[in-house]
């Protein structure tokens with residue numbers, strides 16, 4: 001078979017995680033450019049967001065699925081070439097590739113609008129190579145058309161951080177004028193606070209970092225609590241619902257203590273350290289509900305993007321060059337980012 005070429009280029013730069021190489025998350029390598037299959041689309045990556053899930057992949061908290069993987073699933077790019085059967089995208093279009101790369105389309109989850117739970121689902125940057133590279137492949141039906149006017153580095157965090165926050169909010173249902181608690185404040189939370197405030201909710205952000213709380217107030221939080229200093233002592237009124245973005249079981253416990261009877265706690269984390277022992281009466285009784293949020297459906301993505309554009313959601317991003325992906329992950333690990341961190345690729 002002839003190698004696939006773009007303007008004579010057969011390979012591309014990519015940041016690769018090799019399984020089992022402890023202490024070295026990513027190395028830069030030349031990787032073959034994949035040829036799009038019938039229903040696939042090859043995009044030239046403009047920017048790729050760095051999501052906490054990527055950190056769990058390179059630290060192998062999530063079990064590795066192959067010997068080597070290119071992470072990255074918040075991809076904004078320009079369509080370079082589309083497979084023969086592709087009808088939704090053409091060369092030059094702006095497109096987003098998300099965490100849910102594909103699902104089977106036939107199982108009971110897929111046909112009931114819950115493709116995020118499909119047992120055969122495939123993830124971008126985990127099951128298949130992702131966007132820490134010059135080019136990435138997407139599956140036409142699972143890609144999102146994106147307005148061309150959006151700056152790639154501003155749009156990238158919407159592709160996972162934004163959508164998962166939207167799904168958590170949709171499932172936590174605090175009501176249009178409800179009171180929402182947001183625990184932890186990173187890439188996803190900084191978009192969710194704007195979304196919830198824009199929808200008319202009363203939002204309180206709980207975080208250890210003063211810098212994070214300052215940004216939360218600027219983006220629409222009506223109340224902030226610095227948890228490291230006072231715990232939840234400053235909480236004036238309990239929440240109708242809470243979303244826990246901090247990947248910590250102790251924070252989940254704290255969130256369950258902060259909601260009213262009948263309240264819900266959503267945990268949109270792909271990995272959590274551990275759940276501490278809890279007290280049934282104190283944490284779950286009174287019809288409190290605790291649930292996880294996994295990935296997203298295509299409907300979530302579409303609904304969220306429309307809403308983000310309508311409400312004028314603003315991504316606060318720190319942009320780093322592609323070859324500093326390890327630094328970006330390091331910053332994420334130590335909560336040294338206020339907002340989201342994004343790699344500028346091309």
Ligand SMILES: [Zn+2]
Nearest residue numbers: 051053160161
């Ligand atoms: Zn993600």
Ligand SMILES: [Zn+2]
Nearest residue numbers: 104107110118
């Ligand atoms: Zn399925």
